[in-house]
Amino acid sequence: MPWRGRTTTSASWASDAAVRSRGFTLLELLVALAIVAVLLGLSAGLLSRLGSRNALEANQRALRALLRRARNASREERFGAVVEFERGENAVVAQQRTAITHFRFEAKEALDLSEGTRLKGTADDDTPPPWRTLGARGHSLVVDGGEQVVGRYGLGVLFAATGPLGAAWAHAEERPVLNPREGVFVECWVYLGRLEERLHERPRRARPTKRQEELWSRGGEPPRETPERLVDFSPRDPPIFYAVRKGRAFSLGVTAAYEVEVAVTGPEDPDFTYIARTRPGTLRPDRWYRLAFSFDGRTVRIFVNGIPRAYLPCHRPDTSLFEELDGAGASEVIVGGQKLPGREVLDEAELAAAGELGERLRAGADRGGEGNGDGLVTRSEFLARVPSALIADEAPLICSDPHPDRAFYGVIDELRFAGILRSERLPLPDELVVVASADRVHFDFLGQLDPTRHPEPFVILLSDDERAYSILDPPPEAGGEEERSQTRARRAEEEVRRRNLRIGRAPFERFLAALERGDIDPNRVRRLVVQRTGLVRE
Structure with a gap:
């Protein structure tokens, strides 16, 4: 006998599904939302x-x-690198040296006639013809009046007098990469001649020719007569013989007292030139030296044969800032914080009486943070301030100088030129x-x-x-x-x-x-x- 149980109709199935699929009550919904909120709060805290x-x-x-x-x-x-913490910018900056070019003076090429350059000397001018040497990274250097001789490594260039008003020098083609603003590094091997001989063989006064005026102007200096030079020069302002120079931006040279001198000019005050000079007798004639200097916007460092040499900060202005106040004596060089002749401290009344000159002095003191808060500005504090950057100078990078009174006397070899740049910046x-x-x-x-x-x-x-x-x-x-x-x-x-x-x-x-x-x-x-x-x- 077949089993007769309860049969399930479609209506009963529908009612059971409705019971099973009923929604949340209001209380259940509030409890679920509270649990979700607690979980989200905990997870958000952990994730944060x-x-x-x-x-x-x-x-x-x-x-x-x-x-x-x-x-x-x-x-x-x-070469040393620096990592600096910039307080005002909330960043960390890496500053390092970047090589720009290197001249070894080994290869020698004659210049093209199309450049309009004289290739051989005339009967009354025995100056050697100009020639070109190639450097690293596509840079070239045109040597005018210099001769190839045995250098420190291989061949070098002899820069010597080429006549009463002539000078041997070399210049590179101006490119933006040769005009670093943040910092610079220059190094070269030099063989010094007896610089006192150059003082005797120069005439007292002579009128330069038109061609010589053009050459001197290319070196970044205005044409002018050859100044009279005496052998018994002032020890505070000895004659300078430039080895490497970039207009008024920077220069590396040797004084007649055999000091190494470095000059840099910043954009804050183009009339102010900061000069770092070693002690007299640092170098000796008829010897090889590896001279170098670095400028990074904070310090100037001078190296002789790879050894950092202490220097004395000084100032030799082209137009003295203090000459209008205290006379000619106020324009003398300041060395090692030594007081200048005359008054050392200028008060507000003197600064106001100086007019535009006083405003420049006050601006220089405010910019450098000098002064003691009572309106007084000292010359020592103002003159010892290092520029924060280099000025933009379109003058070419030159070895020696086209002016006979500033031309180098000796051999230069292995010239290295590099920039000290901020290579990387990490914001915080x-x-x-x-x-x-x-x-x-x-x-x-x-x-x-x-x-x-x-x-x-x-x-x-x-x-x-x-x-x-x-x-x-x-x-x-x-x-x-x-x-x-x-x-x-x-x-x-x-x-x-x-x-x-x-x-x-x-x-x-x-x-x-x-x-x-x-x-x-x-x-x-x-x-x-x-x-x-x-x-x-x-």
């Missing part, structure tokens, strides 16, 4: 913390990579705090920390903890005159400008003390250590 930690580690890796590239560049170029985010004991990391030519500037390993601390701001920069006391005078916009702008970088021994020690006390979360702090060997560790 993880993202902040990842951002901190990413900035640490970027800064570490920049330090390593600067170290590798110093080893490759065999606003939420990151970088603490260091100094504003510069110096690597020497071996890629190691410069022991003269860093006696111990260089430590850099990075943190994104908000409590670090109040610890490093405590707020001023409420109700003070300074607090009332500042507006909110000015305080906000100043906070953004000073927020990231805390440079100096005092903030560095305060940060370490707060980290030891637990005021700063150690999990939100990263450390970079530049060891004495130049290696960068975390």
